[in-house]
Amino acid sequence: MAQIPPYKICFVPKSKEEEEEDEKIYKRYSEIAAATLPTTEGWTGKPMYQYQGFWYNSGLHGIGPLAVQDHFKARPSDILLASIPKSGTTWLKSLAFAVINRKSNPPSAQQQHPLHIFNSHDLVPGLEWLLYNNNLNALSGSRIVYICRNTKDTLVSWWHFNNKMRSNISLDAMELEEALHWFCKGMSSFGPFWEHVLGYWKASLERPQNVLFLKYDEMVVEPVLHLKKIAEFMGCSFSPIEEKEGLVDEIIKLCSFENLSNLAVNKTEKNASGLPNSSFFRQGKVGDSSNYLSPEMLEQLDRITEQKFHGSGLKL
Incomplete structure (x- = not known):
């Protein structure tokens, strides 16, 4: 029997429609980061973006902070x-x-x-x-x-x-x-x-x-x-x-x-x-x-x- 990925256990899976919407969100933030944020070559040869005084790797790391600030709501x-x-x-x-x-x-x-x-x-x-x-x-x-x-x-x-x-x-x-x-x-x-x-x-x-x-x-x-x-x-x-x-x-x-x-x-x-x-x-x-x-x-x-x-x- 195939093992269930652990993040599917710890996190509630999203529907296909929600995942497609997330891809659109990430694409939008990627475009914003590439076009507007200070950029330099990172330690592994890929770009790093500077956002609010801190540096983030390109990809999910680079746009994660932008998306989190706009969408994540913590609970008590x-x-x-x-x-x-x-x-x-x-x-x-x-x-x-x-x-x-x-x-x-x-x-x-x-x-x-x-x-x-x-x-x-x-x-x-x-x-x-x-x-x-x-x-x-x-x-x-x-x-x-x-x-x-x-x-x-x-x-x-x-x-x-x-x-x-x-x-x-x-x-x-x-x-x-x-x-x-x-x-x-x-x-x-x-x-x-x-x-x-x-x-x-x-x-x-x-x-x-x-x-x-x-x-x-x-x-x-x-x-x-x-x-x-x-x-x-x-x-x-x-x-x-x-x-x-x-x-x-x-x-x-x-x-x-x-x-x-x-x-x-x-x-x-x-x-x-x-x-x-x-x-x-x-x-x-x-x-x-x-x-x-x-x-x-x-x-x-x-x-x-x-x-x-x-x-x-x-x-x-």
Whole structure:
């Protein structure tokens, strides 16, 4: 029996007429983006568009923000997961999915768990990619869980990821010096990095009941503490019995880098957006950037980060 795509489970399918209307909407926004928005060559050789101060890849990423602002209406019960790329997005999606669905899909039954069958990005699709392909149902919204990562590791991870994408389309690898140059100018997907992070940080201070701000580096050190914090924020706290039975540890093990990266689905298959699932897993280590960035590069990124975050109370 053929497997049902996970986004058909998590999202309500649209009719053929609605899908055709969505195609018209995307075509219209694509034409607007190409004709009116500042454009530059992206990290994988395709154009990037600048919209309201941030850069987006061409295609669904590029026009997604325009369409979302015009059409998406969040509900009070909704939950959104947010991040800049290569900040722990895959891990956060896995944890949130496992927590919310722990009754119907207990982590103890690992071999049958959806995370063993589908990539996290299929189980929790991106808003910019699939907003009009499916109506949002249970995994979107007015509460936002945001994850960020220290500047240096984010850059190096993003550089590796884009070089994998460039290799897939027969482009030469981008030099790290060039990646640093564009990153510091703010010209990376969803960048500038610092403005992206700072926006969510300020929102978490102003509306802590609506925005949970997480740091990847801290989650790696204390995963139990942060998973319980995520569950509480999403409105599905662990009961004393669940904690006593080891459910928190089971979810952490299920969603660990070691477990997910070694699954067949994440080694050989592609996700719904066409990217190899393996591209979302490299090392996941804190501080790996020191193996690639020179002392001068490290100092440059530290200096910019300190300047950008000065007076905010945020440190990465």
